[in-house]
Amino acid sequence: DQQVKQNSPSLSVQEGRISILNCDYTNSMFDYFLWYKKYPAEGPTFLISISSIKDKNEDGRFTVFLNKSAKHLSLHIVPSQPGDSAVYFCAATRYNFNKFYFGSGTKLNVKP
Amino acid sequence: DAGVIQSPRHEVTEMGQEVTLRCKPISGHDYLFWYRQTMMRGLELLIYFNNNVPIDDSGMPEDRFSAKMPNASFSTLKIQPSEPRDSAVYFCASSLGTTGSRNQPQHFGDGTRLSIL
Numbered sequence: 499d500q501q502v503k504q505n506s507p508s509l510s511v512q513e514g515r516i517s518i519l520n521c522d523y524t525n526s527m528f529d530y531f532l533w534y535k536k537y538p539a540e541g542p543t544f545l546i547s548i549s550s551i552k553d554k555n556e557d558g559r560f561t562v563f564l565n566k567s568a569k570h571l572s573l574h575i576v577p578s579q580p581g582d583s584a585v586y587f588c589a590a591t592r593y594n595f596n597k598f599y600f601g602s603g604t605k606l607n608v609k610p
Numbered sequence: 611d612a613g614v615i616q617s618p619r620h621e622v623t624e625m626g627q628e629v630t631l632r633c634k635p636i637s638g639h640d641y642l643f644w645y646r647q648t649m650m651r652g653l654e655l656l657i658y659f660n661n662n663v664p665i666d667d668s669g670m671p672e673d674r675f676s677a678k679m680p681n682a683s684f685s686t687l688k689i690q691p692s693e694p695r696d697s698a699v700y701f702c703a704s705s706l707g708t709t710g711s712r713n714q715p716q717h718f719g720d721g722t723r724l725s726i727l
Contacts, residue, residue: 500652530713541614541701541718542653549712587653594708596641597666598716602652 501525502590504601511608517575519604521588524569528590532598533562533573536585545586546573549593578608612636614719616702622725628690631722634683635704643703643716644677644687653701659685660707692726699723 503522511517521531529550534542548555548562548571555562561574575582585605589598615634623629635642643658657667662679670677674693679685689696703716 504652532713532715534718539720541703541720543718544715547712547715591713593713596660596705596707596713597655597658598643600645600653600655 500599500602501528502588502599502601504586504588504604506604507602508605508607511578511606513580513608513610514577517573517578517582517606517608519573519575519586519588519606521571521573521601522569523571523590523599525590525599526569527592528599529593530591531562531564531571532589532591533560534587534589534600535582536587536603542587575606578606580608580610582606583608614702614704614717616700616719616722618722619720620723620725622727623692624727625693626691627726628688629692629696629724629726631687631700631702631724633685633687633702633719635685635702636717637683639704639706639717640682641705641707641716642679642685643705644685645701645703645718647699647701647721656687692724694726697724697726 532547533545536542564571585603589600591598617632644656656669657677659679677687699721701721703718705716706714
């Protein structure tokens with residue numbers, strides 16, 4: 499049973515607009531969340547993370563929002579660029595617990 | 611700095627053959643993870659090691675799968691005998707675990723694309 503779900507397999511956005519990728523989790527014990535980006539024929543690379551003591555974390559064009567009551571997180575990319583086209587995975591874990599639970603990924607296509 | 615190194619990048623073999631995937635983690639990382647990526651299940655954790663000791667192998671699908679970590683700089687994932695449903699991309703990742711107040715991210719290799727005919 500998947501504890502982390504990304505219900506949108508794909509998303510298409512125009513260059514310069516906002517991309518919003520969503521992720522839901524079921525385990526209320528999760529308190530640390532990460533987003534990874536994956537290009538074809540490469541491994542996933544770490545993008546941004548957030549701990550449950552925060553509800554927002556920003557890094558340049560990337561912002562992750564966490565809604566603990568809804569067990570939902572989202573990744574906002576503003577402005578989107580063609581180089582952002584990739585598969586994005588969200589992951590969840592507990593502090594001091596090194597097993598990450600990954601979603602199935604969302605393929606983002608940013609059109610020039 | 612060298613990242614996680616996996617070999618081979620591609621493997622095509624016939625059903626019933628033994629397959630061995632290899633991984634060299636980032637130097638100094640004490641956690642090593644093996645994942646499998648499929649269209650249906652996304653990224654699923656197969657097994658992970660801490661200081662060369664297997665901690666959780668609950669994701670290993672069957673007894674046909676085995677993993678070892680004989681030292682801090684090398685791990686193998688073996689499938690014997692292989693079956694067509696084992697076809698997937700297999701990733702190795704390593705990390706520093708938890709340091710201070712945060713979980714350290716896992717760093718992934720570029721994967722091995724395995725095709726079992």
